[in-house]
Amino acid sequence: MVEGLLLTGAGEIEAAELPAELSEDGAEAGDGCRLEEVDRLAMRRAIQAAGGNLSEAARKLGISRSTLHRRLRREESKKLLF
Numbered sequence: 001m002v003e004g005l006l007l008t009g010a011g012e013i014e015a016a017e018l019p020a021e022l023s024e025d026g027a028e029a030g031d032g033c034r035l036e037e038v039d040r041l042a043m044r045r046a047i048q049a050a051g052g053n054l055s056e057a058a059r060k061l062g063i064s065r066s067t068l069h070r071r072l073r074r075e076e077s078k079k080l081l082f
Contacts, residue, residue: 039071040075042061043057043061043068043071043072043075046058046060046061054068054069
């Protein structure tokens with residue numbers, strides 16, 4: 001969620017910006033949002049906001065460039081498995 005605050009710039013996250021699992025009408029009672037999904041969304045938005053510049057995206061997320069690369073590789077490998 002911290003990443004989301006950084007990316008909105010306004011200090012607030014709008015309901016429309018949340019994954020469906022976090023919105024009021026997006027999930028049934030008791031369902032939770034997976035941290036992986038929030039992380040994936042934050043990375044995607046940071047990369048988009050940085051115009052594809054991974055160094056800048058990593059700075060926006062408050063992580064190192066190598067950490068961002070590692071997380072992106074992990075996400076890519078998950079796509080290959082499913």
